[in-house]
Amino acid sequence: MPNSQKESLFVLIKSLSKSEKRQFKLYVGRFEGNVNSKFLALFTFLEKSQTYDEQAILKKKIVTKQQLSNLKANLYKQILKSLRLNPAQNNIRIAIREQLDYATILYNKGLYRQSLKLLDKAKILALEHEEKNVAYEIVELEKIIETQYITRSLSSRADELSAEAKKLSIQNVLASKLSNLSLELYGLLLKVGYVKDEKDYEEVTAYFHDRLPEVDINELGFREKLWLYKAHLWYSFLIQDFLSCYKYANKWVDLFYEHKEMIYLNPVFFLKGNHYLLESLFYVKYSSQFKVVLERMEAMVSSKEFPKNDNIASLAFLYTNSNKLNLHFLEGTFAKGEYLVRIVEYGIAKHKDRIDEHHIMLLYYKVACLYFGMGDNKTCIQYLKRIINNKNLKMREDLMCFARVLSLVAHYEAGMDYHLEVQLKSTYKFLLKMDDLHEVQKEMIKFLRNLGNIYPSDLHHEFEKLHAELKKYEDHPYEKRAFLYLDVISWLESHLQNKPVSQIIREKAETLTR
Structure with missing residues (x-):
């Protein structure tokens, strides 16, 4: 049976670029006798396959069933060796490790002076680039060599190495x-x-x-x-002190700009730092600075010097588009952000093997919020269904919770009252099971449950009552989290003022920037 999701070898082969596949075939072809080897035949077959299917491999008679496991392990190892030789994979960390490996080979041959010379160069490189774990390994090997390679300076050298190691x-x-x-x-x-x-x-x-x-x-x-x-x-983040989140995320990002060479050595940490800085700015509603940070991150990622690989491409897609959606939420420009939906859908399909399920569902939730802000409640509901119906997903329950609450609100707004009662029961049951029912959620559920008993003439008054009740929690240290997922206050104000929710959020954003 096809099982492409769990087969590591298949996923690795599918992740290779055209140049990496070409290099692998050249790498294998360098050794006489390998051209027609079984692992190259397996590579060629899997490269052309759409899914991983062991029965199809066995039917091709590339290998027997008993040999398949060893052949896959051998092919996996050969691909990694080929990738290690690819100049595109080279970085300082690999270069330092390579020098340490060469020095170890020279030491094992008894060529102590040559080994020490290489180790000294590698150590300087490691310390310059804050690779202190490998620097410690280098010093330990230097100590071993110095005990066997006696020089006149051994006494001072021993003290020096001991101090370095300490x-x-x-x-x-x-x-x-x-x-x-x-x-x-x-x-x-x-x-x-x-x-x-x-x-x-x-x-x-x-x-x-x-x-x-x-x-x-x-x-x-x-x-x-x-x-x-x-x-x-x-x-x-844990204590919901979002100003402190901004402070420390800002320190994190500034640290990279102060040590610019570290951006290229640790691009993943650089991207993550920017993402958490943007998330903090979103929570404190600092839209002008949000735009500055987002533009600066995009400029760095698109620069020629910034490292390029599959993992970085996936993270750049995730963080860039997630935060572009957040910017439209901050400014209330929901309709202007609709172009991002196609980019998000395409990106999810392209990067699905490298983005975890939780982050994919989070993107769907943001898209649902985008459509809710545009007033397209039916499309909003379709995206929320992808989250609610995901039975195999083990994710943070707060996202599941707010997906259900937003779905209720969207059903009400879309006039789909015939679904509301079933949805209410299902949502209330889910929230009780969560054992994490916040006051904001309780008030929302209570309001929606009573909708059927409210006369149209009393609806405005009921919206006012709920608004007054929820305003108490807007700045509450442990309840304000609810408003990060769903801006219920603005939704209520849109009903009270008879304006689109996007206009309410835009007016608030303009007030904050004055």
């Missing part, structure tokens, strides 16, 4: 503690979401401060500062 060890331990804390906080955000009350806040704050090592910021290198800012950023 310093690098301290820096690596600190970076490890900070990176561990950053990862743990990010995991906490994905697992339980934002803090929900004072008890959650105290627990997260204690967790953060208990694990945060004491540091002197002036003594930290690029790498340690990066992990420190990341840890503070995740903590700020």
Whole structure:
């Protein structure tokens, strides 16, 4: 049975560019006897296949069933070797590792002087580019060689290497503690979401401060500062302190612009930092700065110097278009953003193997919000169905929750009342199961459940009541999260003022920029 999603070899082959496929065939062809080898035959077959199908491979008699597993492993390894030789894959990190490998070969041959010379060059390169883990490995190998290659300067050299190793060890331990804390906080955000009350806040704050090592910021290198800012950023997200999110995301991005060579060595971290900075600006509704950061990121990504590979292309697509949608939400220019829908649909199809399901659903939610803001509620509902009907998806429940609430509102706006009762029951059941029912959600559900009992003449008054009730939570430290997913206040004001919701949001945006 075809199983292209789970077959790593097939996914790897499909990810290769034309030049990479050509290089692989040249790489294999260099060795006599390999031209007609079984793994090249398997490569050619899979390259032309649309799906991975083992039965089709066996029917071609490329290999027996018993040999297939070993053949796939061999082909996978050969492709990676070919990619490693591709100049497009080269970067400083690989270059340093290569020099360390060469030095190890020379050491094993007893050519100590030549090995030390290479190691010294590699170490300088590693320290210049903040590759302190590999720098520590280099120093440790230098120490081993120095004990076997006796020189007159051994005494001073031993002290020098010992001091270097100690310093690098301290820096690596600190970076490890900070990176561990950053990862743990990010995991906490994905697992339980934002803090929900004072008890959650105290627990997260204690967790953060208990694990945060004491540091002197002036003594930290690029790498340690990066992990420190990341840890503070995740903590700020967890406690919903979005101004602090902006502060630390800004420090993260500024750090890269201060050390521009690090942008090209760590392009993924550069893109992620910009994305979280844009997300923070979106939450604090700072649209003018949002545009500046987005344009600067796009200019950097499209520059000739910026690294190009499949992973970077996927992340650039995701972060650029997600934030372009957010900009239209900030400014209330929903109709102007409709052109992005085709780009998003095409990009999802192109990058689906490298973007996780949660982020794909998040893009669908944003597209649904775009159509809701345009007043096209039926199209909005179609996109929300992709999220609600995704039974195999294990994602943050808050996105599922607000997809259902927005679906209810869109059904009401579209006049599809005959679906509303079933939707209400299903949504309420889901929210109760979540055990994460916020006051904003409770008020929305209560309002929508009572719609059938409200006379048309009383509807305006009921909208006013709900508006007054929800305004209490707009700046509430633990309830304001609801308004990040769905601008219910603006929707209510559009009914009260008899204006399109896009006009309400535009007027608010203009007020903020004055």
